Amino acid sequence: MQRYIFRCRRVDMKLNAVVENRYAAAVEEAEKADALIASNTKTVKELEEELPLLGVPISVKECCKLKGMSYSVGCRFRVGKKADKDGTAVELLRRSGAIPLAVTNQPEMCLCTETNNLVCGLTRNPYNIQRTVGGASGGEAALVSSAGTLAGIGCDLFGSVRCPAMFTSIYGHRPTPGIVSVEGHYPEESSEQLTDHLVLGPITRYSEDLPLMMRVMAGNQAAKLKLHQKVNLKDLRVYYMTETGSSLSLPPVEKEIKLAIQKAVDYLQTTCKCVQKADFAEFKNSQEISRAVLFNLKNIPDALNEAKHLNNKESPDLWNEILKSFIGQPAFSSMALIHNFHVWISKKLPAEKTQLYICQNKNLKQKIIGTLGEDGILIYPTYPTAAHYHHQTMIRKPADSYCMIITSLGLPATNIPMGLNKKGLPIGFQVIAAPYQDRLCFAVAQELERAFGGWVQPPCLQTPTDS
Template structure:
């Protein structure tokens, strides 16, 4: 108990000090979006209201051309991107040329629709790509000013596989600086806004993906997740996303690179507006590793065991889960029990109170050969010398730093983070891992909050920097998670829940996502009245 009290005291003191400095930084040194428009135009083209699976089928059947579909999405991006600033570099001209080639291929195909579906399941469907993924001919900077002008020479494996399946990339989307913050903001591309309220954040680091998908400027996209970078943007923007079991989808040719043991916690996966696209996208993105997952197995939801954890048990580092998110998770439980005849068991795992500390500890562990992870300051200075955080802080105060406040603060915190990994938190993780693995097994599904609150206003995460622990802990546990939208809340902002399954049981959470979309309505047009 004494250790818990000490940690609470340390966390309170740390939050008080950082909140004081962040308040000063926000007032003097951060920029807000200048646009006064708060709502996006509604979707008017019916092609934008169909899943990628449906669009591919219509293109194969010549009911619509790929050029028409691609042009519809280009038009929508041009309508909404001036407001959300999600797509940071487009390739519209090349995409239209590729769409024309698709239409020509279909005209000349003699093997029939089934042959095309088997060979090219996403033929002619537009795709958005997170800028941290290598997409040949497109920038690969993750918002770092010193990498301005860096252009990818190859495709990252998941992107290559999606292109090989017939998908057509339209462009790349914004991230937080070096993909290590909750808000997608950097000084190279600027700040990205939430699709449902331009005064709110879209999440990070896949915030550009979340925003453009939520805004109906894309139908499918790709994200990466080491602490919630797929799930938080999907939650904040009312779309579906899947954090795959680690090691299934390749994380090669992304920037920044992983180091230490971070590759054990990084997951790549699909982001999309319609639940039925999750499974076919994952099959494609997994490539030669698809056999590791039971993606062709039919799932009978009535035979699954369901669990619910409403909050982390009162961590000193995170804020309490809001009433509307507690209520919507309770409603999911009630629907599951009424519709499926199952019993959803509420459980409490005390180790979840240490979620942030566990995540922080494991992200800093050295690799198997004893080599520590790359320092964040090193990445900030790439390709030159490491950044000097104190100097960048002074430069930021006079508006001269190339780095954002969160990046500078992370580098400053790194300077004080000199202690060895805590044996206590390693023990807590091992105990939590054992309990979670036993709880879920091969037929268990867990409901867990995505975040303590709906999308906050710009820069407000500076005051609550550790709330991502609700997603981050699941990275360290190596579990697959599907983020599911659950309608809109009191302020017209998306609600949602994480659906967690056991390792390599991704098909279970994906099946639950289909049920939740049918029950709660899935994605909603942010421009609708």
Template sequence: MTLRFFMYTMLLKLRIIFSILNIIYAILYRIVLLIRKKPQRIPPITDSLLTFSATALAKKIRQREITCYDVVNTHIQHIKKVNCVLNAVIDYRFVEAIIEAKICDKQLANGKFDIKTLEKEKPLYGIPVTVKECCAVKGCSHTGCSLGRKGMKASHDALVIKLLRNAGAIPVCLTNTPEMCCGVESSNLLHGRTCNPYDTRYTSGGSSGGEGALLGAGASVIGIGSDIIGSVRLPALFNGIFGHKPTAEIISNIGHIPESEDKLYQKLLTFGPMTRYAEDLGVFMKVLTSTSDHNLRLDVPVDLRQLKVYYRFGMDDALGMLPVVPEIKDCVLKTVTHFAQYDIRPEKLPIEWPTELVEIVLSTFMSIKEIPNLLVDASDPKLKKNPAIEILKIPFGLSQYTMQTTIYALMLETHFPFSESDISHYTKQGKAIRQKLLDLLGENGIFIYPTFRCPAIFSKFTLCETLSNVYCAIFNVFGFPAVHVPMGLNHEGLPIGVQVIAAPYQDRLCLAVAKELETAFGGWVPPSISLSK
């Protein structure tokens, strides 16, 4: 009992620390608003090929209206232009991609594939795809953006890359992440920071921030990311694109770093599609799940009139938590109101939504038994570094690790500030809420919820927004599919949008609603455009 009281006090202190941090954050944020410099502009989109979806481009290629070479080369040239500003690309295979595109064109000219075969078996034929660096692409950088793995190359393709290649897609480059995918800021000591294409003073998010930035800038049409605490959906919000976290364990994580055989870790982590257009999510998911044991019925039409729609504007006021800003709440309201035309009466989520969601999420991650090695030592990869010592070294420039990765490592290893009884208590609480939500949503229910409490944040303040990760991370814990849907720009020109959640294996509902909301609210909005043809 005494230990329980002590740990409760520690958890309370943690909340109090974030409350104090929030006050400091509010003061510093206002100062930055007064002194901030003008953002650097990214080069505008000047070629109409960059405005089509992957689905539309693939159809044009099949019908010989355009060449694979033109599609791949146009995207590569725009990647080169915008990357000078964004710093999103950390390795590339531009020459190889051009060669592969020309081979595709030659195969088409020789009649190797007919239109129906391509449509059915190779729906992404000739389409360039960009890849988060944590995902193995043979011959390319596979460091996890860690100094300890500097120079390492992948010896083979991850399974998801094999599936994409089999579908005809052509990998063109690999994109930046936080060190070992730890953090909501794609910044590391190897490659630096990736900027937001809508305003370079803001973060592009993490951990799939390089992917998000290239897609938001119109330089990529489809990309592969990975999500463990919102790492696909947060960059999707910050960069104005679509990002889908699939149902847990339906897509293989083989080829992902950091890696662990721990079953809980495998459940929390998943690769997921990131796109500029909603229709590409469905095609992408069919490819990624083509070897799955679960039939997601992605080809079965969704009758929107039969949907049950639930919503929440955010978490109730809780110590240490920052409130959801009005423009994000407005996105939730617009989404809910939109479904009135289908004679649907959306309902506020009739489940008690506890303020302890933060503790539920954190305690779940503390339950990982086989912790991946986040602090890799260059001289001895098997060496276990002490994260507490590394944190003390960082302010003096004596550590080879970033602060955000070191903090993650410390919490996973020490479970601070949780006791075993705390972890057990919050795990049971999480399972109870999951079951209630599962029963409520069933096979035709969706839940509209913020992806994050605000649009993109200034890069230096990501630590202050740590607790806001819970809006996404709770659905990694529950294993539910969730998609971020862009809904235009706010008064500052930053992307805004909502998260759409469904019960496990009902990914098709998320994707159908994403297409509906894209039609209603416009979807992706280019940062800048000046078409020449």
């Protein structure tokens, strides 16, 4: 444990991933775990069954409650707020023996794919500190990728687990909605509509840890995923798309990401039942469809409404706050305001246009589920480019749609790292399955990790890893 704490301290000086640590408490918990093992009061089998994560150092995204730790969610108006208890998923991880080391940084209200806020500042990418780590689970991804912890927990609504995972060469899984409880996650007053899309998921360096983390986090819902069932890749049908086709609203996929998908597809042709190119033409409308669905959810996080709620005043005016941001007197991060601006635009669409896209989303979901069934997966870009430079997120907002469309469809998906591009930046793609077929994503992740290596140690950081 001391080595992981040393590693956390060391990498955090460069990355700024940790919001608040609990290193002293973690050492005490590790000593108790050592004492339990030394006492021989439980057999190895009993420990595996009752405490499968005994002594494993993890980190927790700040918006997931970890008792006694910061719960500001990157918002100035919430500075000083502490979690009064563990969220359900965090509690399950701790009951299984996991030891949280810290809560990690995120964008304000989790509203951006750049981990930056006015409370803790900017989190940097361990592969190139001039590049974004993604978001909203960027602090988690940075710490896990740089071997500060073995695994972490993040949330995924707009791609907040998968995008940072791709930018940092690790695995991030978006589970089937409803499997992992979001109780104790911000926003706490979640509508059923929101929880049909907002999920908590595991972030790991190694694919073999995904099913274990999911089994623990899912609690009494785990049986629905049939994680104990072995997946025979010879019976698996693989569909793939390297791009969306002609679309004016979506940025094109970089050549090296397309080649990574093709490399994986060529390999899977030798091991799987069948491999074929998919043609879901509706994906070209990913931005319009996903925004119509997600920006109209009830109880979606909103920085301006949060300020109104905390201060018992009228909600701040969006245009005034944008102006204050331009003149250097911001009360909210620029990306939180940009998010509000996009939501405002979305709500200005004619109702019939919004309903048209929502209907397209429903039809596309039925089409994909019908195609994949219980033995099929779809390979699709997680993000069209490798990690870009800091502060470019505003002009790259449409790129989020590669993740957002999968969220709007309510499908499970796992980011698969596929090495580095010529600039030394991680690339990868997502593997998507039908609801409750998460184990197919894990099986493909493990097979591709064996074939291509998976996580690549960040070159800008020196060793020690897990030895």
